[in-house]
Amino acid sequence: xxxxxxxxxxxxxxxxxxxxxxxxxxxxxxxxxxxxxxxxxxxxxxxxxxxxxxxxxxxxxxxxxxxxxxxxxxxxxxxxxxxxxxxxxxxxxxxxxxxxxxxxxxxxxxxxxxxxxxxxxxxxxxxxxxxxxxxxxxxxxxxxxxxxxxxxxxxxxxxxxxxxxxxxxxxxxxxxxxxxxxxxxxxxxxxxxxxxxxxxxxxxxxxxxxxxxxxxxxxxxxxxxxxxxxxxxxxxxxxxxxxxxxxxxxxxxxxxxxxxxxxxxxxxxxxxxxxxxxxxxxxxxxxxxxxxxxxxxxx
Amino acid sequence: xxxxxxxxxxxxxxxxxxxxxxxxxxxxxxxxxxxxxxxxxxxxxxxxxxxxxxxxxxxxxxxxxxxxxxxxxxxxxxxxxxxxxxxxxxxxxxxxxxxxxxxxxxxxxxxxxxxxxxxxxxxxxxxxxxxxxxxxxxxxxxxxxxxxxxxxxxxxxxxxxxxxxxxxxxxxxxxxxxxxxxxxxxxxxxxxxxxxxxxxxxxxxxxxxxxxxxxxxxxxxxxxxxxxxxxxxxxxxxxxxxxxxxxxxxxxxxxxxxxxxxxxxxxxxxxxxxxxxxxxxxxxxxxxxxxxxxxxxxxxxxxxxxxxxxxxxx
Numbered sequence: 001x002x003x004x005x006x007x008x009x010x011x012x013x014x015x016x017x018x019x020x021x022x023x024x025x026x027x028x029x030x031x032x033x034x035x036x037x038x039x040x041x042x043x044x045x046x047x048x049x050x051x052x053x054x055x056x057x058x059x060x061x062x063x064x065x066x067x068x069x070x071x072x073x074x075x076x077x078x079x080x081x082x083x084x085x086x087x088x089x090x091x092x093x094x095x096x097x098x099x100x101x102x103x104x105x106x107x108x109x110x111x112x113x114x115x116x117x118x119x120x121x122x123x124x125x126x127x128x129x130x131x132x133x134x135x136x137x138x139x140x141x142x143x144x145x146x147x148x149x150x151x152x153x154x155x156x157x158x159x160x161x162x163x164x165x166x167x168x169x170x171x172x173x174x175x176x177x178x179x180x181x182x183x184x185x186x187x188x189x190x191x192x193x194x195x196x197x198x199x200x201x202x203x204x205x206x207x208x209x210x211x212x213x214x215x216x217x218x219x220x221x222x223x224x225x226x227x228x229x230x231x232x233x234x235x236x237x238x239x240x241x242x243x244x245x246x247x248x249x250x251x252x253x254x255x256x257x258x259x260x261x262x263x264x265x266x267x268x269x270x271x272x273x274x275x276x277x278x279x280x281x282x283x284x285x286x287x288x289x290x291x292x293x294x295x296x297x298x299x
Numbered sequence: 300x301x302x303x304x305x306x307x308x309x310x311x312x313x314x315x316x317x318x319x320x321x322x323x324x325x326x327x328x329x330x331x332x333x334x335x336x337x338x339x340x341x342x343x344x345x346x347x348x349x350x351x352x353x354x355x356x357x358x359x360x361x362x363x364x365x366x367x368x369x370x371x372x373x374x375x376x377x378x379x380x381x382x383x384x385x386x387x388x389x390x391x392x393x394x395x396x397x398x399x400x401x402x403x404x405x406x407x408x409x410x411x412x413x414x415x416x417x418x419x420x421x422x423x424x425x426x427x428x429x430x431x432x433x434x435x436x437x438x439x440x441x442x443x444x445x446x447x448x449x450x451x452x453x454x455x456x457x458x459x460x461x462x463x464x465x466x467x468x469x470x471x472x473x474x475x476x477x478x479x480x481x482x483x484x485x486x487x488x489x490x491x492x493x494x495x496x497x498x499x500x501x502x503x504x505x506x507x508x509x510x511x512x513x514x515x516x517x518x519x520x521x522x523x524x525x526x527x528x529x530x531x532x533x534x535x536x537x538x539x540x541x542x543x544x545x546x547x548x549x550x551x552x553x554x555x556x557x558x559x560x561x562x563x564x565x566x567x568x569x570x571x572x573x574x575x576x577x578x579x580x581x582x583x584x585x586x587x588x589x590x591x592x593x594x595x596x597x598x599x600x601x602x603x604x605x606x607x608x609x610x611x612x613x
Binding site: 120 | 313347350351352353354371372373374375376378379380381382383384385386387388389390391395396398399400402403404405406431444447448
């Protein structure tokens, strides 16, 4: 058996208390290691496979049904192409990325006991929360950029000179806002549950079809503008590609059987409304998640 | 300033269950303090409040005079801790995990590198520094955790049953590591339910049961509490020893204050005079040719006091 040798003291340059990095620096440091963990994880490979599959399906449809009228319409202009392929697909990519990278970001700290390693360090809980948020954001951005790269490759091939319209840049920025809003919500549920599976399930159900279902019910049955639902706001991601924005409210009256008159009302968010909903979701959910995380105990 | 830990009216309630009941404990100076108690006594609860993993229902915990509850970052800045068996991000290597821990503590990169090599060697993980932690056994992970808690050479080290999950060899190695940590200006607060481990390593002991502190004292005072100045020693003989021989040849030896027969071949002596008194008694017993085959401290005073105190609460 070896003999224990007392460790040589580490040379300390002044007060120990002053040496601990500031909150921002710690958040960035933590996010760097967490991001590294994401990049090496199976979940990252899974996310890339999902994006590649979406891209492959899109590429296949464009190539195989190239002569079809619908595809021809899609390829008639860069706005038509990106308005459909980017605005329609990026929300799915963002939702999957949010679920995969953020679903267990906080819950996993409790369930997997990684929090016992991290929280024993001189670091504020807020810093841990922000650091993990930044890491999930960075990992999600990799997926979004990968999807963008697939679209740009298709755009360059089919649209030649007009592969990157300014509208795509604008839409990309709105997508980032949506990503923030989604991650805020995901982190809220991740903080709410100490169980990763519950957090991931709730987020997946809500964002993949729960909110859409709710939006349909509210619009059709209650006949109220669903301004409080995040999926309602995501429509504005496609607005930069439109020459004319859809009306905020549109009412269609139809003549039914035996002279019955049916009136349906639909809503489209304005730019301002879309931004406000996304910012509101981000601020409210991210802070609510942080508030919960600050109060959760590692029992 | 000497390292210190202090619990002031520290209380933790989970619903109607009181896990820790107004704990007042002040540990000051460089020493190793064993925190003893049966399962469910409140040891881990206490340590978790000292590291801000859970929050007190009442009271406060201080590390080096700084309230953990009011300023966890400053309070934990010179404290290394190991609570339960933490998991490290599975795709990181031990070196990367220590790098992260050191960077978050504000250590310089070259300092992190040299200290990582030292502490990983100390916990015998040098051959695994580039392997992912996710592939490690529980014992290997615990070694990396111990290394991480020692990385910054903290003045205060809080260890929650550090040998948990290790095989007998690993447990002995951890004991050796903790013993090696005892140095000038370091306070080690270690929970354990292994009494021999505490006797082996610690200078002082705090006993807790049902969330209440039963006593906090030095190990030498623990012995005195039970036996005054006498030491309890167990004798074993090669064959049965008669009552006459015990009474005339053992009980009458200078320094022997009591003899108790344990069975036909074993007896317990109470001896005064410290180590010199024990040596004198041993020499005389050997000279008496009674067939003595062993002369060893009997059940430790700590163990006796532990059982005595714990049984009061049952």
